[in-house]
Amino acid sequence: MKPGGxxxxxxxxxxxxxxxxxxxxxxxxxxxRPHPSTRLGGPVVSLNFPDLARALRAEPHPAKSGHRQxxxxxxxxxxxxxxxxxxxxxxxxHRAPGHVVIHCLRGELDVEAGxxxxxxxxxxxxxxxxxxxxSVEAAAESEMLLTVCVG
Numbered sequence: 001m002k003p004g005g006x007x008x009x010x011x012x013x014x015x016x017x018x019x020x021x022x023x024x025x026x027x028x029x030x031x032x033r034p035h036p037s038t039r040l041g042g043p044v045v046s047l048n049f050p051d052l053a054r055a056l057r058a059e060p061h062p063a064k065s066g067h068r069q070x071x072x073x074x075x076x077x078x079x080x081x082x083x084x085x086x087x088x089x090x091x092x093x094h095r096a097p098g099h100v101v102i103h104c105l106r107g108e109l110d111v112e113a114g115x116x117x118x119x120x121x122x123x124x125x126x127x128x129x130x131x132x133x134x135s136v137e138a139a140a141e142s143e144m145l146l147t148v149c150v151g
């Protein structure tokens with residue numbers, strides 16, 4: 001924790017890593033790391049996405065279906081999850097119970113949202129209303145920040 005109550009992830013202030021939430025956020029999951037709500041404290045959380053993605057890719061356990069995910073923030077209705085994808089890996093169609101922002105940090109992602117196809121490159125994002133069916137496939141090695149506001 002940085003002085004003044006700021007939690008820092010990425011960079012030199014590394015903490016133990018924790019697994020992200022399952023795609024169905026109401027289902028229990030098997031954790032590789034502590035839950036984000038128990039490891040991040042203070043009124044401000046600083047996140048370094050390139051450092052976090054490098055650390056996530058370097059974890060010793062194998063990627064599940066070609067991707068890894070880590071829950072970064074779980075506060076009230078807000079969820080931030082970081083994903084790293086190997087080329088060709090896919091998150092099958094699913095729905096989220098809140099507003100969703102799919103932000104491609106690096107690489108290229110093909111997102112099917114309802115009947116429409118979107119190709120996202122690094123720095124681009126897609127915003128979805130609650131319960132819109134969507135799937136994600138990595139056209140290249142990619143990193144994605146998923147933000148969900150539940151409720």
